[in-house]
Amino acid sequence: MLKGKHIILGITGSIAAYKAAYLLRLLIKQGAEVQVVITPSGKEFITPVTLSSLSGKPVISEFFTANTGEWHSHVDLGLWADALLIAPATASTIGKMAHGIADNMLVTTYLSCKAPVFIAPAMDLDMYAHASTQHNLDLLRSYGNRIIEPATGELASHLTGKGRMEEPEKIVEILDRFFETAQPLRGKRVLITAGPTYEKIDPVRFIGNYSSGKMGFALAEACAEAGAEVVLVAGPVSVKEKHTAIHRVDVESAVEMYNAVLAEYDRTDVAIMCAAVADYAPETVSDVKLKRTGEERVLRLKPNPDIAAELGRRKRAGQCLVGFALETNDEEANARLKMEKKNLDFIVLNSLRDAGAGFRCDTNKVTVIAREGSEVEIPCKPKTEVAADIVNMVAGYFANKD
Ligand code: PMT
Numbered sequence: 334m335l336k337g338k339h340i341i342l343g344i345t346g347s348i349a350a351y352k353a354a355y356l357l358r359l360l361i362k363q364g365a366e367v368q369v370v371i372t373p374s375g376k377e378f379i380t381p382v383t384l385s386s387l388s389g390k391p392v393i394s395e396f397f398t399a400n401t402g403e404w405h406s407h408v409d410l411g412l413w414a415d416a417l418l419i420a421p422a423t424a425s426t427i428g429k430m431a432h433g434i435a436d437n438m439l440v441t442t443y444l445s446c447k448a449p450v451f452i453a454p455a456m457d458l459d460m461y462a463h464a465s466t467q468h469n470l471d472l473l474r475s476y477g478n479r480i481i482e483p484a485t486g487e488l489a490s491h492l493t494g495k496g497r498m499e500e501p502e503k504i505v506e507i508l509d510r511f512f513e514t515a516q517p518l519r520g521k522r523v524l525i526t527a528g529p530t531y532e533k534i535d536p537v538r539f540i541g542n543y544s545s546g547k548m549g550f551a552l553a554e555a556c557a558e559a560g561a562e563v564v565l566v567a568g569p570v571s572v573k574e575k576h577t578a579i580h581r582v583d584v585e586s587a588v589e590m591y592n593a594v595l596a597e598y599d600r601t602d603v604a605i606m607c608a609a610v611a612d613y614a615p616e617t618v619s620d621v622k623l624k625r626t627g628e629e630r631v632l633r634l635k636p637n638p639d640i641a642a643e644l645g646r647r648k649r650a651g652q653c654l655v656g657f658a659l660e661t662n663d664e665e666a667n668a669r670l671k672m673e674k675k676n677l678d679f680i681v682l683n684s685l686r687d688a689g690a691g692f693r694c695d696t697n698k699v700t701v702i703a704r705e706g707s708e709v710e711i712p713c714k715p716k717t718e719v720a721a722d723i724v725n726m727v728a729g730y731f732a733n734k735d
Contacts, residue, residue, distance in 0.1 A: 334512035335505070336364030338415045341446070343439045344384070346374025348489040349421035349455035349498035353379060356420055356501035357387045363505060368393065368410065370439045372426065396438055407438060411445030416508060419443070420481070421455030421498045424466050430478075431469035447562070447578050449511065453481040453504055458494025477558060477576040481507055516560030517728035523561040524601040525553050526594060526608035526640065528568030530587040534632065535619035542609045543692040546570030548657075549607035551720035553579050559724050561603070566593045568608055587611050587637035594640050598647060603727055605655040606641040607681075609692075613637060645676030653730055655679040655723070659691055668702060678704050678730065681723060689713040701726055 340360055344353045360367050369384045369392045381392035391398075393405050411417075419426065419439070426440065430452070435441040443450065452473060460466060461483060470480055481504055485495045499507075527549020531539040550572045553565040557576035565574060565581045568590065574581050584590045587610045598604065613634035623630075641656045648654050656677040658668040661684070668682040682700045683690045690698040690713065698713035701723060711722050 334363075334509045335360065338365045338512060339413050340365045340367050340508070341410060341414045341417045341442065342367050342369050342388075343417060343419035343422070343426075343443070344369060344371040344375040344379065345419065345421060345423045345426040345439065346372055346377055347421040347423045347455040347498070348378060350375055350378035352498060352501055353420060354383055354387060356504060357384060359501050359505045360508075361387065361389075363509070368413070370394070370410070370442055372437050372439050374423075393438055396441075405438065407442040407445045410442050411447060414446055414448040416448050416451060416511075417443060417446045418451045418453070418504070418508065420451075420453035420501075420504055422452045424454075424456050424460050424463070424469075427452065427454060427466065427469045427473065431472040449516070449560075450478040451481055451504075451508065451511075452478055453498050454483050454496070455498035456483075456496050457488055457490050458492055458496045461494075461496040475575055477554070479507075479511075517732070518556055518603070518724065519560030521561045521602040521731070522564070522600055523553075523556040524564045524566070524594060524597050524604040525549055525556065526566045526568075526590060526606050526610070527553065528570040528572075529609050530568045530590055530611045530637075531585050532587065532611045532614035532637070533585075533618045534615050535621065535623045537622050540611055540613070540615065540634075541569075542611065544568070544570075544609035545693045546572045547693070547695065548697060548716050548720070549605075550574060551716040552605055552607055552723065554717070555720035555724040556603075556605075558721075559728060564597050564601070566590055566597075566608070587614065587640070591638045591640045591643070595643070598644055601652065602731075603653045603655065604644055605723075605727075606644070607657050608640075609659065610640060611637055612639075639675070641677065642675045645674075648676060651734075653678050653727060655681065655727065657681045657683070659683055659685065661685045665700070665702070668700075672702060672704060679723075679726065687713070699723075703730075 367388045371394050385392045429440045481499050484497045486497045528546035529542045529544040531541045553563050557563050557578040563579045582593045616633040616635045660667050664684045668680045672680040685691050687698045689696040697719045699711050701709045
């Protein structure tokens, strides 16, 4: 699975750097193209000459090559990579990565990298067990990075415990398995809408709804995890995206969401419309706060554009369009009608009659109806897991078309 894969091997200042030479050799033997990026302290443990001889490429350590003045673009490197593997990763590099301290070429490349990141820590047992190291590893996990747990055994300090970098064979196996099974959406661009829209009445009031954005953001994370480039058009929400492959565009109203979505749609392979978009907006918006008069007040509403329906009209061969339906009655019939009217390939139905489904909660219970006929019920479970199931169905859709 590693044949032809572009891998950045990041090496930091740990005694386990000696194992990096063997790791590099194994990656090359598997057919990977490897670019070594080493930190200044990494060079104290292993010479770049050894590494460049094995990789067949000059080793990158600084932002510039001193004698030629050649600039090494961390951005280009980050885009080139199919995976970034940091082995060994010291506590210091892990801390810098967790907090975005880009004071060397390796951490700067990490921050620019859109590819999956694998981190193989190596350090003494107490350093590894320290609360700050564990906290930083948790942060890195929460950003979507994969930690290759260190092994337990005799350490360079002659103490015994957890902290030895995992063996090179095992690391290569982990990468191999990753490329074999994960990333079914690699190379695809996915457009997702999430959250509510706010339709202004005056400077302090709006028409909105209870959507938290949790379902849409979970979908964005799952798509990024599956290797896609994600554009996430989000209404006003407090959730935050984590994965670096997610490009977030914030909007407030349905019209803003419509414009942001249409600007992206041509370049999109999959569009997932999870937002709860207001169907109507006030016909006029007052510039000043409306005062209480004691009189009855009538708010005239005008229809908002139907974003999903417009995408359905513009859909070309090869694009997959997924909509959501939040229903309170006649659920399946209403969902099927929406799928038809908006020319969707899938509709994800959730009902407010089901406990643990719909707005705000961390779980959802959905039925995914495919235009092609299948109907899959996903029981109540965390929105992250529901999202992963939906992504698998979309990936299956493409696999069947290929
Ligand atoms: O954000 P959470 O709190 O996690 O809640 C998740 C959710 C309940 C919002 C989500 O699971 C969901 O069901 N989203 C769609 C809710 C909805 O408003 O559906 P609808 O039946 O009104 O719209 C049908 C489809 O058309 C949806 O894909 C919607 O995004 C789209 N639509 C609707 C109106 C409009 N003007 N433009 C649209 O694109």
